Amino acid sequence: MTPVSTIFEPAVPHAAAGRRRYDAAARWAARLFIYGIPTALILVPMIAFLISSFWRIDGATVDRSFTLENYRTFLSDATYWGIYLGTLRLAGVVALFGLVAGYIVAYLIWRLEGSFRYFMLLCSVIPLAMNYIVKIYAMRNILGFNGILNTMLVWAHILPAPSTLFVFNQTAVLITMTVIYLPFAILPIFLSLERIPASLVEASADLGGPPGYTFRHVVLPLSLPGSIVGGLFVMVLALGDFLTPQMVGGSQGFTFGRAIWSQFGMAFDWPFGAALAVMLLLAIIAILAVAGLLSRYGRLS
Numbered sequence: 001m002t003p004v005s006t007i008f009e010p011a012v013p014h015a016a017a018g019r020r021r022y023d024a025a026a027r028w029a030a031r032l033f034i035y036g037i038p039t040a041l042i043l044v045p046m047i048a049f050l051i052s053s054f055w056r057i058d059g060a061t062v063d064r065s066f067t068l069e070n071y072r073t074f075l076s077d078a079t080y081w082g083i084y085l086g087t088l089r090l091a092g093v094v095a096l097f098g099l100v101a102g103y104i105v106a107y108l109i110w111r112l113e114g115s116f117r118y119f120m121l122l123c124s125v126i127p128l129a130m131n132y133i134v135k136i137y138a139m140r141n142i143l144g145f146n147g148i149l150n151t152m153l154v155w156a157h158i159l160p161a162p163s164t165l166f167v168f169n170q171t172a173v174l175i176t177m178t179v180i181y182l183p184f185a186i187l188p189i190f191l192s193l194e195r196i197p198a199s200l201v202e203a204s205a206d207l208g209g210p211p212g213y214t215f216r217h218v219v220l221p222l223s224l225p226g227s228i229v230g231g232l233f234v235m236v237l238a239l240g241d242f243l244t245p246q247m248v249g250g251s252q253g254f255t256f257g258r259a260i261w262s263q264f265g266m267a268f269d270w271p272f273g274a275a276l277a278v279m280l281l282l283a284i285i286a287i288l289a290v291a292g293l294l295s296r297y298g299r300l301s
Contacts, residue, residue, distance in 0.1 A: 109190060201218060239256070239280060
């Protein structure tokens, strides 16, 4: 008589193999859901933009035949080139100011002791939870003709009367963007500072390095990757912003983001607007490539 254990023995490996295949399929399905869907939601609209940028408007309809007319219009029009380069310059200055101010704030918070450090970090990034429109109106209340800044300057006898120097011009756009996007610089810089081992700073001090030397040769190089990320966040957000230039810049605040918005929302020339958006995307890719090289050079040095 055959033992019962011998009869059921071959079925156990088959069941285990089936179970392993089921687990592997479940893992692949979970990965596809977690990574695939967000990737598709990002890539599909971008591919659609890229394809539609090679179409053109023919009367009231879209001609879907392939053409480079939109790109030729952009490249041959000095007005669009001026707005494009002006927006890149504005975003670069905003990123520089945001990087310097963000580094100072993040460094001062990082030097605090105990839980108060994280309380101050929370206070500095709370504006991220505020509505974007509310923040712009808050800045208009500060920079406006009858705003807080003008009132204080007149009260201090620095200005004889309220001035329009701080609103409806490029200066107002620069100040507003720097303030609004400042938390995006503070957070990555603070995280990079937080990762610096305290033993390195203590070793520099024990070896006789003054605070300035320790900052230049230990703290600043190790926090460079986070600083570059913070500056990139600010610059990329400033490049695509069209609402801030419109609300605080007035007629002098026309940026490339407003040019794109006007093609979609006013001229209804979506193919040309898509071509302008592609040109902006190319600028962002170039900026990311340069930032990557700078970060790599900083680590190697």
